[in-house]
Amino acid sequence: MKRHILFKILCPVTAVCFLCACEARKEAGAVQDMTLNTEENKVIKIRENTENDRESDREKGLEKPVPETVSGPEVVIDTDKEEDFYISGINDEIFSRIEGRSFAADCILKREDLRYLHVLHKDINGVTHEGEIIVNKKIASDVLEIFKVLYENNYPIEKIRLIDEYNADDEASMEDNNSSGFNFRFIQGTDKISKHGMGMAVDINPLYNPYVKEKDGNRIIEPINAEPYTDREKQFDYKIEKGDLCYEQFIEHGFIWGGEWKSVKDYQHFEIPD
Numbered sequence: 001m002k003r004h005i006l007f008k009i010l011c012p013v014t015a016v017c018f019l020c021a022c023e024a025r026k027e028a029g030a031v032q033d034m035t036l037n038t039e040e041n042k043v044i045k046i047r048e049n050t051e052n053d054r055e056s057d058r059e060k061g062l063e064k065p066v067p068e069t070v071s072g073p074e075v076v077i078d079t080d081k082e083e084d085f086y087i088s089g090i091n092d093e094i095f096s097r098i099e100g101r102s103f104a105a106d107c108i109l110k111r112e113d114l115r116y117l118h119v120l121h122k123d124i125n126g127v128t129h130e131g132e133i134i135v136n137k138k139i140a141s142d143v144l145e146i147f148k149v150l151y152e153n154n155y156p157i158e159k160i161r162l163i164d165e166y167n168a169d170d171e172a173s174m175e176d177n178n179s180s181g182f183n184f185r186f187i188q189g190t191d192k193i194s195k196h197g198m199g200m201a202v203d204i205n206p207l208y209n210p211y212v213k214e215k216d217g218n219r220i221i222e223p224i225n226a227e228p229y230t231d232r233e234k235q236f237d238y239k240i241e242k243g244d245l246c247y248e249q250f251i252e253h254g255f256i257w258g259g260e261w262k263s264v265k266d267y268q269h270f271e272i273p274d
């Protein structure tokens with residue numbers, strides 16, 4: 001089959017590509033059901049990796065382009081795993097997405113200290129999605145490897161989007177159960193930079209794995225809509241537990257888990273200790 005199309009944007013009704021109708025029909029049947037069944041008639045993106053693409057990717061090395069963004073959740077079909085997990089420097093295009101957001105005006109890190117990771121992940125229904133996360137270059141390969149293992153073993157992660165899509169608002173990102181990494185900030189009331197501020201921490205499925213702190217008889221829960229998931233005796237989707245694959249992977253790569261802290265519990269949080 002002639003394969004020259006990088007992206008196909010399918011019409012939800014006809015399942016024919018808006019951009020290039022000539023090749024879309026052959027594969028339309030395979031995706032039509034999914035197209036029609038989605039609640040929002042999501043735009044479905046199919047990536048085809050041609051030999052030429054691979055060649056030019058190799059030439060580019062790490063500087064691969066930021067994936068084209070489309071509105072709404074993305075569903076990836078028939079992808080080449082090796083091509084879908086990669087690390088990139090913070091090129092101008094990526095920087096324009098984070099500048100003034102996670103890369104705040106007072107950020108003391110340099111662009112060169114950070115890396116952009118492109119990954120795949122599966123949600124609780126086994127549907128594959130594209131993910132994007134930024135972390136410190138020191139842990140980039142570890143984090144990429146962790147997400148690869150989690151994907152290959154069907155460990156469910158709902159969303160991995162740049163926190164900048166939430167205007168770097170951690171609470172909004174957590175409420176939406178978005179997994180994230182770098183977000184520059186000083187720890188409140190100090191001149192110390194948080195682990196996320198250094199890009200040395202990753203939060204996984206935060207809505208179902210909240211931050212919980214008891215203070216003066218009050219309980220602080222972040223995100224605020226996570227109260228149902230503070231009872232860690234209960235079973236529910238996306239829950240991180242000691243000994244599960246997510247926990248084991250981060251621990252193997254030198255992280256510690258906030259779920260094991262004494263004074264506060266941060267069940268979503270994995271960080272590299274000092």
Ligand SMILES: [Zn+2]
Nearest residue numbers: 201202203269
């Ligand atoms: Zn965290």
